[in-house]
Amino acid sequence: MNKVKKLISWNAFPALLLFVIFLGINGIMTGGLSVSFFRSFISTNAGAICVAIGVTATILVAGTDISLGSIVSLVNVVIVTAFEKGFSVPQAATLGLLSALLCGMFNGFIVGVMRINPLLATFATSTAFAGIALWILPYPGGYIDFSFGDWYLGNMFGFIPTPVILIGILVILWILVMKLPMGLHIYALGKDVKKAYASGINVAALRFFVHTFAGLAAGIAGICISANICAGSPTVGSTMSMNSIAAAVIGGVSLNGGIGGIWGGIFGASFLSILISIVVSANLSSVVQSFIQGLILLIGVTVSIAAADKELKTKIKRAIGGKR
Amino acid sequence: MNNISSILMTTSILTLASIGQAAVIISGDSGLDMSVGAIMSMTALFGPMINVGSGVLSFILMIPATLLMGAIVGAINGLGVQVLKVVPLVMTLIMSNVVNGFSIMVTKGQPSVMVGKELQGISKTLVGPFRILPTVVIVVLILLEVFFLRKSRYGRKLFLAGNNRNAANLCGINSKKVIVLAYIFGGAMAGFAGLMLVGYAGTAQMNMASSYTMLSIAAVVIGGTKLTGGKGTFIGGALGSLVLVLITNILQALNMAAGLRSLIQGIILIVILMMNSRAPKLRQ
């Protein structure tokens, strides 16, 4: 009973609930959910989920990062170019990951050390990163050995799909970070910078770390997407940044910082993805699709925000008849 | 010379958008309007469709009509932020999807837009490089800055509500109303900017103004307004707009690969932000 209560009051619960409900609807509409549905769902959306994890980390310290999509594009371009220059697939992927880390560190430097508003700083860097991607590979093209795609669409340790492992790496890494003293510091910093500073927390270093982590997440997202498409596309991530912020908010992560967790980002992103499937399966007239999609999104966000609203909660509790 | 006037025209349009954006940012609570581009695109499509008898009359009607269209979206933004309590960034982001979807739904993706001579006349020359639109915008800018933002009771309330909502409420200021009105004003300005954009461009397309969202935010911030709300100016936003348009134009004139251009643009933006918008040190 207590566990149920805890689950219900969990920040990410509304997103989880929305996801499950929409998953069910989708199952009904397409006649049952199959293993292959989940496999293609996860392999298609692992990138978006990783980016949502990354952006959630930055939002937790009251920041944000809208350059992750551009980093994803850059990673894709780097991997393809490196592969075509003769590097092996693992080497190329490592190079892509490294460039994402560098981008993340650069963001961390600008936001943490130079103290520039994260929204604007990452807007500027996103322009720059997207520029680099387009500069390296002006046109979609190139290819990566299909063994990359086979690896990605296959399993690891016999039965776990590779994308799940990739997301799992990020999740485990983050869980470990949360167990470090740094974990508490991140939540403290998200609540109030000045107090964090007064409490002896190294604000610049934490910001730097969080953006670097976000860069890493974008790097893994880039690997997922590159493996899924096995080709180069210099703008492949361009729309991911904004989607991921919406995902985080649906997942109960407060844009003011200090509240929520990466599970929120994960469920939020999953909900957004399943929403797309539903809108397609419903076979609506094409002119109303995006309008309806926007409306459902709005409802989703409102639901998850209302669910986190303390005043509303206490009002409901009072109505049910609890004391104080 | 001609290039200057083109810069001024684009700056004027961005300035109009940045005025609305500034009001929303000033309104505080991490206020931000990510739907500026969508509103502009929408009014650019629907504004010129107004056609009642004479061209002049149509043109005169277009202005209140686009202001109204923008204001309606702004009102939904404002209510979403204040009543549904959705964070502004996300609320306005989603609204921008909804608005774009709405434009497609209504026009079935094929708007019938014939931009009239009168509307296109906004880029006519007055004297030398001074064209009608920039001149009007400068006058509007100064009037709004002085008589709306600084002198009017509403403007002063906006600053207070944006700075400290709680305190403003306890003083008897209806912050909710004040903030919603800021979104309405922001939407209306974006609506008007969209009309001017289509007048300048001569033809309308779906999503033609999508880049104006981030540009307007950047312009406002480069102009010295903090994203935390409670303070700021419209004139700063105009200067920010000029800077951004100049950068774009100069880069455009240089012949280089698109990626490189975007890289340089990003770096310039970073440098401007570093020079001009760093948060104060934590240790004084």
Add this chain to the structure above:
Amino acid sequence: EAEEKTEGFYIGLSNGYWGNTWRAQMVEDFETKAEEYKEQGILSDYMISNTNSDATEQLNQINAMIDSGVDAILIDAVSPTTIKSAVEKAKAKGILVVIANDPAAYEDTICVCGDNYTWQKIQAMWLMEQIEGKGDIVKITGVSGNAADTIREQANDDVLADYPDVNVLTSAPGNWSQTDAQSVMTTFLSSYDNIDAVLEQDVMAEGVIKAYENANKDIPVMTGDYTKSFFTKWAEMEDLNTIGVPYAPGNATVALEVAVRLLQGKEIDESNLVANPMDENMINTIMVAPPYVVTKEAQPDAAWMEGLENTEAISLDEAMELLKDSADTAALDGYMSDEAVDKLFK
């Protein structure tokens, strides 16, 4: 193999961009034809999904279509390289995949796309004829990195290679946007005193004209646009020397016509297939030539009309007549008739 059906197919169209009139018209053309097939019973139903350049969203949409049990999917990809996993999945389920409108190269698919190369070549050849093979010109290109832009610029380059006396002063992307083109052209005008011709592509012509009007300069010979509003303007401007070649939104409809025949078990005559623009080694592409070439007076015998069976040279007046019931922003449109498509098959 199961017995071939000849009707009652379920077809999906996944459209990767949805931000302009052109694409809306493409979808509408598709819908019109699909409705017609539905009435004839050839299609049992069809579904359409749109995304605005969101590659992941498009993959989700295609997956959802596959899960809905379609017989064929027509894909206009966000980017030619981003749909591999969905194409593989569809093929694995025995679903026919037809790449529509914008080229993309995938094994075991058929690609039915607009012939960007021919389309731009016609305009470049016309422009060269107008300036008699010499002079200073400026070029406004589309969105850098876009596959169509690359092909079109290739056509421009190939044509210009034959004219050593033509000097390209400068070139900048106008992103297929009137406003961007206007601002680029304004910059050009202030940088160069003498411009003999403007070589632009697609829907940016009106931006170029506006830039000239604002600068109060005479418009030189320029390549044009193919929307009703442009033709209207052209008709009003006595001195404007230009050409309109529609890049027709009907391309996707041709893809539908082809897809239905493939589902019915018909086979394409290989002589009609050309190399895929995205992969020279893949001979799987049907190039759809422009349905019309519009010049002030129809020029059916011009050099650029050579070998274009499905293209009709018409005059400006004829074009205006064709467009009289359309919206201002609508493109001059057309697609191959069922008979013409039948000719592509064995």
Add this chain to the structure above:
Amino acid sequence: MGLTFQKISKKYGAVVAIKHAEMKIDNGEVRAILGGNGSGKSTLAKVLGGLISKDTGEIIFDGNVIDFKSPKDAKKNHVIMTSQELSLFGNLTVEENICICDIPVKGVFADKKKIKEKSLEILKVMRLENIASKKVEELAPNQQYMVELAKALVQDPKILIIDEITSALYREDVEIVDDIIKNLKKKGCIVLFISHRMAELYAMCDSVTIMKNGETLGTYAMQEKTESELLSLMVGMKVDTTRERKNHQTESRKDIFIKAPHIKIPSYGTEESLEIGRGEIIGVAGLQGHGQTDLIDALYGVFGEIKLEMDENEISIHNSRQAVTRGFAFISGDRERDGTFQERNLAENVAAVKELVKHEKITDTRAILDSFNVKYDNPGQLITALSGGNQQKVVVGRWLSTKPKLLLANDPTKGIDVKARSDLHKEFAKLAGEGSAVIMISSDDDELVNVTSMVECSRVIVMYEGHISAILEGASITRENISAAAMPIEEKTNVDVAERGGLDE
């Protein structure tokens, strides 16, 4: 040995916050720093705590020059600062907050068990074990101040700076603090104690350094000087602290003009009623969290609609705007959250109600500021450029300039120096004298006794568990009676009122 400040100076831009401050403190000494608002106490404390840099001067501790580059640096050296603004994180639990500066680890990971043990140890001393796993945002303000102190103590301070965190504490908490400080003294810890409450200083401190305009004027043994001597030193003139006993409450004189029969106290789900007379100052006393704040908030319509009878008319108030137009004024206890507009200047802060809500023109902002003795340069200054006390005066000025009929004030003199406090009391008395009424909460019972004595007609109501447990009038308004009513008989066991009453003249 000990701690020595040599010629410390600090400027904020052009504002000189401290100049040539000098001070020497022995190990195990509890030193009070006393000074008017803006005299530089907090600045000095922050310099020591590494929060801000100093311009010149040296700090020497146990023979070594110390110059901390950050609070982190200071903490490493066990120089711990608690601050007026609190450094707690509402989203974390009490135990996490207590340990956040130095999280115990097992290997590389945070050790949750250790965190719990460590914080429980301290919380036990404070008799607050039950809040350990609560989130800080759920705590009452006084509990938060105690947690702030706990957070400092757990870092094993060699130098502890207490900057006004006691100003919101209730007496029972202050006594715990007293014990804690005695304990620290025994360990040889240096305590810098900043407070405007004289009684506390006398009870806890060994010596006192007086600051004025950023300078240290001198150091005295605490018992050497009387309260009024100290005040004269810090204000620079004679201060009269004797109280004018003139509250002759008589039933017949009461001229009731507001009746509030149903005041909701949501924290307890109770309801109270109150009748308010013209010219009356009503003090509201009670232990923290017994519904005093709710009482005032409810009257101002903060909890939704309230029906009142005003001048024999039925009225209803459901938001601040209506309250303001009815002539109510509201001074919240949380100045930063509910009072000041920190990005705006003094003039705008003052005009917020009168011009923008009541639509009455303010012709001379300076006159208003001057009449409240605000220390400022010009009305175009940001309000944050003023000290806390002066900011409070600006807020009070904002409301009093509207000539309210009923002033609701929640601990309006919290953190305000003695001079400013008596200025404000005079303003309240003046307002009452003009026929308005004042309802004022204070965490300081002495203050209530004092302020109610300044007008002819006054009462102190004492609240307990959401009810008014006593209404004291006239001569029965004494500190002893207030405490007695605040802690009804069966609970009044371990608080020895008489002993601490000795400091009260």
